[in-house]
Amino acid sequence: MFNKKGFLVSALLLALSLFLIACGGGTADNDGGEEAEGEGDGQQFIQILTGGTEGTYYPLGGTFAQVINDNVDSVEANATSTGASVENMNSISSGDGEIAFTQTDIASYAAEGEVMFDEANEDFSAIGTLYPETIQIVTTKDSGIESVEDLEGKTVSVGAPGSGTNANADNILEVHGLDINEDITARDLDFGDSTTGIQDGTIDAAFITSGTPTGAVESLAASIDVNIVPIEPEKAQELMDQYSYYSEDEVPEGTYGLESAVPTVAVQAMLVAHNDLSEDLVYEMTKAIFDNTDQISHAKGEEISADTALEGVGIDIHPGAQKYFDEAGVSAE
Structure with a gap:
């Protein structure tokens, strides 16, 4: 009798589980997939393209990622080591990153399709300049x-x-x-x-x-x-x-x-963003960086300021970044 009851209980539990799955209850595998894609909970993943591990861009990018993660909801930013400015512009164009470090001159060459770039790149715009x-x-x-x-x-x-x-x-x-x-x-x-x-x-x-x-x-x-x-x-x-x-x-x-x-x-060293990023998201990330320069755990953090972030940009400003600078009363001279 005990075995029969046990069997009936197990069968009922199995049936209930199958019913819940059919109704959208989900599985562990499915939940993990949604998180990996940044969906379901609204999480958005941001890849910050930097430079070599021995240079300035990479460690600075790591601290930027931390500042963004600490101050922008539903964003997970990570810094990736790269070949720096020229490679970063090509990677932004091919969709292999959302934010990139570069030099202002290289950004201008990429935008215009000059010098080391064969054609104009219209896929990015500026967040702001950082330091000389x-x-x-x-x-x-x-x-x-x-x-x-x-x-x-x-x-x-x-x-x-x-x-x-x-x-x-x-x-x-x-x-x-x-x-x-x-x-x-x-x-x-x-x-x-x-x-x-x-x-x-x-x-x-x-x-x-x-x-x-x-x-x-x-x-x-x-x-x-x-x-x-x-x-x-x-x-x-x-x-x-x-x-x-x-x-x-x-x-x-x-x-x-x-x-x-x-x-x-x-x-100038500068940050650029892919134009596919929304105005609101770029606004929040720009605000996070320039309102929290005291949280930048890198020596170059002392040189980074909203007041100078539009100096020498040379390319279009992303609408989200422009919204932040307008609120901060910062304009290009």
């Missing part, structure tokens, strides 16, 4: 190179072909009356190989576009006296008149052992 990516022309004190014009006839690293550094070098040489292909012996080296080449004498100088102080240049300065070649204010202005994404900057006194500040120019 300073253009440093690095050499040694003993090189005799004191001006950009002194680079004529020298062996100079200009960054990898198609890189942001390469484009910066081309622009700067041009406003000084020099041709990157004719007036210097150009070498296509990354930052580490550039400073190694300066140290061993195989190159005379190197263009490096990076936030200061740059680790590779600090390492060089630890073993040899470094000189940063100035870009004088009148040439900086000429450059800014031709290309809206440049701004005046300097390498501060004491950096790399410099006895005084050196004038130069910079592009």
Whole structure:
């Protein structure tokens, strides 16, 4: 009798389970699938494209993701290591990320289909600029190179072909009356190989576009006296008149052992968003970042401010970001 009752109870429970499933009660597998897609509970997943793990974009992107997760409901943001600016623009275009770090000049080239981009990219717009990516022309004190014009006839690293550094070098040489292909012996080296080449004498100088102080240049300065070649204010202005994404900057006194500040120019590190993201979502994420800069656990957080976030943007602002800046009373000058 006990066994018969047990069997009847089990049968009833099984029937009830099947009934609930048929009525939409769901299964564990189905619930997990909805969460993975960001549906069901309204969760939206945001991939932040950054840069190499040894650079600035990647750790800064990680802290941005945390700030967004802490301050925006129903969003899960994650930072992904990438090849940085140029790769990020191509990835945004192909739908492989929602937010990306890039340089302002690279964003402009991507939007217009110029330099390293074969066609215009209309899939993204700006959230805002973050901090200067300073253009440093690095050499040694003993090189005799004191001006950009002194680079004529020298062996100079200009960054990898198609890189942001390469484009910066081309622009700067041009406003000084020099041709990157004719007036210097150009070498296509990354930052580490550039400073190694300066140290061993195989190159005379190197263009490096990076936030200061740059680790590779600090390492060089630890073993040899470094000189940063100035870009004088009148040439900086000429450059800014031709290309809206440049701004005046300097390498501060004491950096790399410099006895005084050196004038130069910079592009800006910036964030862009895919245009498929809604105005409300981009508004909330922009607000989260710029209203909570004290929560950015990275040294560059001290340079990030809503007040300067529209300087040197050079491309269209995402409507959601524009809504935030309008509320904050920030406008592009």
